[in-house]
Amino acid sequence: MILLSVLFFLLGIALMVGGGWLLSLGGSLYYLLAGVALLAVSFTLRRSHKLANGLYAVLLIGTLAWALQESGLSWWPLATRMGLLLVLAIPLFLVAWFKSGKGGRVLFSVWLATALVTISPLFMTAPTTVEGQLTRSVTLPEAKLGDAKRAEWQAYGRSNLGQRFSPLDQITPDNVEQLQLAWQYQTGDKKGPQDVGETTYEATPLKLGNALYICTPHNWLVALDADTGEELWVYDAKVPSDSQRQHQTCRGVSYLPASDGQPLPEMKKASQPAETLATMQCDAQLYLPTSDARLVALDPTTGARCANFADQGELDLMHNMPFKQSGYYYSTSPPLVAGGVVIVAGSVNDNYDINSPSGVIRAYDVKTGELQWNWDSGHPEETAPIGDDETYATSSPNSWSIASADEDLGLAYFPMGNRTPDQLGMYRSPAEEKYATSVVALSLETGQVEWVQQFVHHDLWDMDTPAQPSLLDLQTDSGIQPALVVPTKQGDVYALNRATGEPIFPITEEPAPQGAILGDYTAPTQPTSALSFKPEDLTEADMWGATLLDQMMCRIEFKQLRYEGRYTPPSEQGSIIYPGNFGVFNWGSIAVDPKRQQMFGMPLYLAFTSKLVPKEGVDLSQANKGEQGVNSNEGANYAVELKPFLSPIGVPCQQPPWGYVAGVDLKTGQTAWQHKNGTIEDMTPFKLPIKMGVPGIGGPIITEGGVVFMAATVDDYLRAYDMSTGEELWKARLPAGGQATPMTYLNSQGEQMVVQVAGGHGSIGTTIGDYVVAYKLKK
Structure with a gap:
């Protein structure tokens, strides 16, 4: 009895003090009143069980009324508002019951009624769910799928169209449950003690001939037998560790077919490491980008470097850079091979230094490595190859994600990022403003701009266009149009005519919050697409936690931070950035079915905070350690502190769901279905x-x-979904985090295989490993 009284007293004090603080900030009165009620229960408990039970019953009824008013019949918001109080009621009415026989009946009745209301959403459709169905019938049977052979996967998105669509049809919703593990391979490349935090497997393999080609975080290129997973050869690019890199990853390699169009010869297991082989003249070639800013050309059969390309198969990408800090520039994504050139873009570290390498995009001859053109958004009209004694523009916007190409139109499409620093806009030139946070269409022949569509004006939020554009021919009211579909971090999905850049789904300008720091400005309006997964603005009622206490602390922080909706400017006060720079969509992009005219996406909702830190008198010795934490912005007046908006116990402050899967009819731009996706099994010690x-x-x-x-989610599973309904049909437990995009192909026996790279992700804390796993149907 004494312990129970003390517990109510301590909880009451915490809620009363915190509730008073929240109320002083203009927040909810509830927590203060709940704290007072719990103190009253504590004081009366040892004198009158009946009175204590009555007071607690009133607290339960009042809390339920408040919870329903704030969240309605939505399970997670309701359960966490009521859960702690429902649990604490049990010993209270049991003590009264056993002490007096009748003292707990009233409270028990109220407890039962409020508990039933609390669990009732479990038997209802969640308010965030969209129920519907996409057609299974084919709209455009002869849709363009790119140049990849039917049985193969020849580029990151299967082809340069970036559709992530395979014409294979052995696996269906009716038989997908029969998938089983076919083979498993470990690369041997694991995160080491000297590696940066975001050391991660993000690679999608290529399937060419009888081999799979997979790059690892430290830029090994591994060739495996596509039937058995047996290792054929490994090329180690010998990349040294560098604590200045923000990322240590490789999303994939690129392929140049043989000039005569012949398939690769069948490969056998090599007898020595590929990097020890003598260079050779290559016809077909693989291109491996490295995190120490090289591009390596390799023979697909042996892994030997190609003597015909650049300097014995290696091209130094730091040439003509205005600044050459180690670890500040490198390519994490595969280059684009199209139109007789290999086009290389790169990643420039965010928020490290205002004087950083250029974000230039460069095209080299596929055979010789000779520079053909360079497009630098700092000098966008000057695309002729730069002279040996010239340099590119300092810190110009870069394209760190994956590009697409339409060789019939002669265009390449690059998703563009921002100029560093991301949160400080006073260093940008008019040209850099024009091309930042956009998709730009460049001529494959000359590098000249054909069109540009910007998605954020004067971006102060690190809303880089993160995803490869998907190209398909789209049926519209005005006929079939050559379309480009690209998702963005801020949740909009843009459909553009890829020949002209004109919008297919309407784009409108919406008023945006104002009030940047002195010396900077905010754009008065921001674009948004008619097809959008942008979230509703956060409110105090959206703040969440496992208990009333951490909910209250999230509300207090919410009230202390600046927040005026999407595009709230970063500030010295600290601002909520929602969607956060993790993005509603990121480099995983979307997948499109060009035949059925449909899109599958994985929208996410996580708020971040952004705080500008005046440098005077501030110790920045721990800065420059990654995308989260304090980044120093050397040369600028402000550092920036970035972090997820989390409760004191480390869960997101906004209520779940945080992740969904969604299906869209691209003919109409309507979302047909949307369901929450993934479990918390690997987020807690209890494996629930x-x-x-x-x-x-x-x-x-x-x-x-x-x-x-x-795969993708923070629980370690590869999943299969029905495209027409979004229903989860099958899942397989992965040996590590699956933060890479899968692929599918036919093996030599004509069996459809599905392959997932599973090595974990340093930033989101999934299980680290070095696995490649393959599945096929049971015979």
């Missing part, structure tokens, strides 16, 4: 497979059989 809708990073693929495959 509760489907909450969790974050993730990675991408989906669609097959002609009507099945979507995707």
